[in-house]
Amino acid sequence: MSNLPEIDTPYMLGFLTTLLNTPSPTGFTEAAIAFTGETLKTFPALKLARTRKGALTATWRGDQNEGARAVTAHVDTLGGMVKEIKSNGRLKLSRIGGFAWNTIEGEGCSVLTRSGRQVRGSILLTKASSHIFAAEVGDLKRGEDTLEVRLDARTSSTRETMELGIGVGDFVVFDPRVEINAGFVRSRHLDDKACVAVIVAAVKALNEAGRKPARTTTLFFSNYEEVGHGAAAGIPADVEELLVVDMAAVGEGQNSDEFHASLCIKDSGGPYHHDMSNRLRALAEKNEIPYKVDIYPHYGSDGEAWWNAGADAAVALIGPGVDASHNYERTHTEALVETTKWVMAYLLEE
Ligand SMILES: [Zn+2]
Numbered sequence: 001m002s003n004l005p006e007i008d009t010p011y012m013l014g015f016l017t018t019l020l021n022t023p024s025p026t027g028f029t030e031a032a033i034a035f036t037g038e039t040l041k042t043f044p045a046l047k048l049a050r051t052r053k054g055a056l057t058a059t060w061r062g063d064q065n066e067g068a069r070a071v072t073a074h075v076d077t078l079g080g081m082v083k084e085i086k087s088n089g090r091l092k093l094s095r096i097g098g099f100a101w102n103t104i105e106g107e108g109c110s111v112l113t114r115s116g117r118q119v120r121g122s123i124l125l126t127k128a129s130s131h132i133f134a135a136e137v138g139d140l141k142r143g144e145d146t147l148e149v150r151l152d153a154r155t156s157s158t159r160e161t162m163e164l165g166i167g168v169g170d171f172v173v174f175d176p177r178v179e180i181n182a183g184f185v186r187s188r189h190l191d192d193k194a195c196v197a198v199i200v201a202a203v204k205a206l207n208e209a210g211r212k213p214a215r216t217t218t219l220f221f222s223n224y225e226e227v228g229h230g231a232a233a234g235i236p237a238d239v240e241e242l243l244v245v246d247m248a249a250v251g252e253g254q255n256s257d258e259f260h261a262s263l264c265i266k267d268s269g270g271p272y273h274h275d276m277s278n279r280l281r282a283l284a285e286k287n288e289i290p291y292k293v294d295i296y297p298h299y300g301s302d303g304e305a306w307w308n309a310g311a312d313a314a315v316a317l318i319g320p321g322v323d324a325s326h327n328y329e330r331t332h333t334e335a336l337v338e339t340t341k342w343v344m345a346y347l348l349e350e
Contacts (some may be wrong), residue, residue: 002044002288002289003288004205004287004344005208005211005343006203006208006209007203007205007337007340007341008201008204009058009333011255011304012197012198012200012336012337012340013185013197013333013336015197015200016197016336017177017178017180017195019032019036019075019196019197020178020187020188020189020190020193021178021192024075024076024080024223025076025078025096025097025172026033026077026097026224026226027096028112028173029075032075032076032223033050033054033055033056036196036221037050039200039218043203043204043207045060045061045212046058046059046060046203049307050174051233051234053223053224053233055220055221055223055231056075056220057218057219057220057221057236058221058265059216059217059219059236060212060213060218060219061204062213062218062346063212063214063215063216063350064214064215064216065215065216067240068216068217068218068236068239068240069213069214069215069216069222069239069240069241069243069346069347070217070218070219070236070239070242070243071217071219071220071247071346071347072219072222072230072231072243072244072303073192073195073221073244073246074192074195074196074222074223075192075193075196075221075222076222076224076227076228076230077097077191077193077226077275078095078097078098078099078167078188078189079097079173079174080094080095080096080172080173080174081093081096081169081170081172082094082111082149082166082167082168082170083144085161085167086148086158087158088156088157089155089157089160089161090148090149090150091121091149091161091166093123093144093147093149093172094144095144096227097226097227097326098326099327100142100327101142101143101146102142103123103327104123104147104264105125105142105147106122107175107188108121108122108123108174108175109122109149109172109175109276110173110175111149111151111170111172111174111190112171112172113164113166113170114165114170119153119165120151121149121152121153122149122150123147123148123149123150124147124148124150125142125146126147126324128144134201138252147176148304149172149272151164151166153336154186159184175188176188179330180333183332183333184332184333185331185332186329186330186338187275187329187330188329190247190322190329190330190331191246191322191325191329192246192319194247194272194319194331195319195339196221197336198245198320198343199218202229202340202344205278205344206344206348207250213347214347214348214350217347218236218239220234222234224342225246225301225302228300229309230296230305231244231302231303231306231309231310232305232306235306239313240314241313241314242299242313242314242315242316243276243316243317243343243346244302244303244316244317245319245339246288246301246302246317246319247320247321247322248260248261248262248264248294248322248335249294249296249298249299249305250323250325251323251324254294255292255293255308256292256294257321257335258332258335259321259332259334259335260290260320260321260334260335261289261291261292261318261321261335261338261339262291262292262293262318262319262320262321263280263281263284263292263293263294263340264294264295264296264299264301264317265277265293265294266296266299267301268296268300269295269300269304269307272303272315272317273316275314276314276316277316279349280346283342283345283346283349284342284345287340289342289345290338291338291342292321301317303316303317305332316324319339320332320336320338
């Protein structure tokens, strides 16, 4: 029988929507970290701090300090940077994080200038018009040389674009296009903002029920995951095990789906901690949380970043199924709720 506290799902979706609408490509995560911190400030049991690298930590004193734990999710997302201002005034992009170029074609975007201005634009093929380029529009291979940012500003030269305050190295953020329909949540960057929302919802539910973790637990909101070294530093040295909460990869050949939480047993970095994974399975079963077990073929996590940095600790990974990851992503509220239950069950486990 499960006696987990009630989850405030509208609150979770509200927080998630605001977070999704807060741009945070890796390297430019301050606003998303600040918003998460402001939200967690309302729970006085949490002791908030920042790492030098900019991650947010929230330490929650448990019933016992032995065997300290950590739970992590990342606020940073995919994005772009101005690589070059072209002679036609348009922008060439450099990628932040790993995504296929075709997944951003046609997307709206904002260039964040050094002075704090935002210039709107859209990402288009260099040969975009069917009336001019005919079959080439379909045939051209999408890449850094064939996609460009068309700015919503009167510019047709490098100089005019520079006069807008735009320079090489400015961040370019993709429109998150958040929609919630029939329980489905659709947006870019559900990876991994969905799981940040899951952790916040778990904190709120436990807090309102007057519960606290069995062991002292650090919630670690990472800000460099998409480039591979997010949790490499910043998790307290006495933490003995880490639960990574990150999206499950849904698609052909996968066990995961958009309605369940998944336990990732192995990914590109190899198997996770066997005993900890088995404990998570037992916890799910005890608490009547339906779940999937899966292997993600092209995937790395902040757990591995920590391991690769030398952590001597157990690491396991759970998360909601996300369709079309690193593309226009989608999950379902059911998966978010089940993942939240699983996180609560873990926090309460003695
Ligand atoms: Zn992720």
